[in-house]
Amino acid sequence: MVSYKHVVYWHDTEQVVPGDPLRGRVDCDVCIVGGGFTGLWAAYFLKEAEPALDIRIVEAKHSGYGASGRADGFVTPTVGKDIQALVDEFGLDRALDASRAVGRSILEIGRFTRRHRVDADYEANDYLMVATSPAQVKRLEHDRELAERMGAAQAEVLSQDATRELVGSPALLAGMRTGGALVNPFKLARGIARTVRDMGVTIHDDSPCLRVEPGIRPRVITTGGEVTADKVVLATNAHMDAFPPFRRKIAPIWTYAMISEPLTDGQLARVPWAGREGLVEAKSLLTCARLTRDNRVMFAGGPAPYYFGRDKRQRNMNRPEVYRKLYAEFLRFFPMWADVEFSYAYGGVADVVRDFAPHFGTLAGGSVLYGYGYCGNGIAATHTGGKVLRDLALGKDSDYSRLLFVDGEHRRPPRSFPPEPALYLGARAATRLMDWKDARS
Numbered sequence: 001m002v003s004y005k006h007v008v009y010w011h012d013t014e015q016v017v018p019g020d021p022l023r024g025r026v027d028c029d030v031c032i033v034g035g036g037f038t039g040l041w042a043a044y045f046l047k048e049a050e051p052a053l054d055i056r057i058v059e060a061k062h063s064g065y066g067a068s069g070r071a072d073g074f075v076t077p078t079v080g081k082d083i084q085a086l087v088d089e090f091g092l093d094r095a096l097d098a099s100r101a102v103g104r105s106i107l108e109i110g111r112f113t114r115r116h117r118v119d120a121d122y123e124a125n126d127y128l129m130v131a132t133s134p135a136q137v138k139r140l141e142h143d144r145e146l147a148e149r150m151g152a153a154q155a156e157v158l159s160q161d162a163t164r165e166l167v168g169s170p171a172l173l174a175g176m177r178t179g180g181a182l183v184n185p186f187k188l189a190r191g192i193a194r195t196v197r198d199m200g201v202t203i204h205d206d207s208p209c210l211r212v213e214p215g216i217r218p219r220v221i222t223t224g225g226e227v228t229a230d231k232v233v234l235a236t237n238a239h240m241d242a243f244p245p246f247r248r249k250i251a252p253i254w255t256y257a258m259i260s261e262p263l264t265d266g267q268l269a270r271v272p273w274a275g276r277e278g279l280v281e282a283k284s285l286l287t288c289a290r291l292t293r294d295n296r297v298m299f300a301g302g303p304a305p306y307y308f309g310r311d312k313r314q315r316n317m318n319r320p321e322v323y324r325k326l327y328a329e330f331l332r333f334f335p336m337w338a339d340v341e342f343s344y345a346y347g348g349v350a351d352v353v354r355d356f357a358p359h360f361g362t363l364a365g366g367s368v369l370y371g372y373g374y375c376g377n378g379i380a381a382t383h384t385g386g387k388v389l390r391d392l393a394l395g396k397d398s399d400y401s402r403l404l405f406v407d408g409e410h411r412r413p414p415r416s417f418p419p420e421p422a423l424y425l426g427a428r429a430a431t432r433l434m435d436w437k438d439a440r441s
């Protein structure tokens with residue numbers, strides 16, 4: 001299995017022709033910093049609402065380079081860490097509003113791909129939360145009760161046999177089907193970028209923003225130029241710490257994935273998986289598995305390390321100890337695939353906040369907006385977030401601007417994480433605790 005390269009598999013599925021970097025001084029209505037899903041959806045919904053707006057995106061590398069283009073591709077209604085954390089923090093009604101909005105986003109992303117002919121391998125397969133221990137079965141039961149209280153009448157915990165009929169893994173003791181889809185996240189990001197370009201948005205690739213100078217009309221300074229705009233939207237996810245108000249608001253937590261060679265017909269036949277559902281294990285440091293369009297198996301999740309000093313460097317993709325653990329977990333789920341070769345092993349950074357749910361809001365009297373804090377569950381939530389940012393930018397009071405995500409009257413910005421070395425020690429202790437709890441479950 002050990003012949004992998006540390007390259008994001010999805011990046012090999014579509015070639016990138018980068019846009020021109022920003023040069024010189026320009027003026028526009030809205031300047032978005034960051035070309036991931038948050039920035040791209042914000043541009044899309046703003047342009048749809050107000051076609052005359054002059055919108056520019058400045059992106060450090062190219063659209064989809066960050067978390068968006070390296071996500072595992074599970075489009076789920078999860079908001080932040082998990083639904084229980086959301087209910088605990090915000091109460092049932094507000095959690096319900098947020099999770100319904102994000103649930104709608106799953107369907108709307110599918111509609112977007114069809115309407116704009118974006119070939120993002122969107123498969124509306126649902127996803128299957130599974131249990132591999134009695135304690136996890138209890139957790140599924142608990143999640144089912146919660147789902148029922150939140151109005152999901154069809155929630156049902158499936159027996160061991162019924163679960164293994166869906167996915168033929170001997171590790172599975174129970175499962176629960178939940179609405180969701182799978183995508184190729186990089187193709188989705190590239191597709192949204194093409195669509196917004198066609199709508200008239202300018203995307204400047206290779207244009208890292210060095211700083212934002214606030215003011216009535218804030219200025220975005222990049223390595224090659226500067227943009228003055230009525231509104232600036234900060235959408236840099238795990239890199240929000242580059243901007244002073246957000247310096248200690250997020251902990252960049254790494255998460256990893258392995259992708260195999262395309263499975264042969266013989267290998268595919270060994271594991272019944274006709275519905276191709278995304279599979280997620282019901283535990284804190286979750287592991288998940290899925291098939292890609294060309295029938296590779298992805299196995300992802302597991303250890304979620306934080307590296308000292310907020311280390312987000314790409315060299316952290318080379319972590320053999322992480323892949324050893326992930327591969328051992330893969331064999332626990334799929335011992336019949338011991339001959340499967342893994343050719344990609346890579347990781348990316350998720351933006352964890354202390355209250356485990358995304359934050360959107362405004363600064364500097366409304367001229368600077370932000371959206372971040374998805375805690376590793378952002379494919380659908382960024383789509384909802386794009387509408388939140390649209391309404392905040394246009395000053396519209398709406399169902400979206402009133403969601404629990406928005407900092408203001410009903411919600412405070414997240415508490416700051418402590419400086420180093422306390423952050424490093426705290427993050428390690430938290431991961432160990434989750435690991436210990438998962439091992440006992």
Ligand SMILES: Cc1cc2nc3c(=O)[nH]c(=O)nc-3n(C[C@H](O)[C@H](O)[C@H](O)COP(=O)(O)OP(=O)(O)OC[C@H]3O[C@@H](n4cnc5c(N)ncnc54)[C@H](O)[C@@H]3O)c2cc1C
Nearest residue numbers: 034036037038060066067068072073074209237348378379
């Ligand atoms: C490995 C991994 C797996 C994941 N799997 C899933 C999943 O299966 N399902 C799910 O729902 N969520 C998943 N997530 C989370 C999800 O990918 C993110 O929540 C979501 O993509 C966040 O989008 P974003 O636009 O806010 O951030 P990003 O996609 O990170 O976009 C931020 C962009 O800003 C750019 N940037 C950074 N600094 C600057 C700067 N100074 N100037 C200009 N540009 C800058 C970056 O290059 C990047 O393109 C996963 C995350 C990771 C890391």
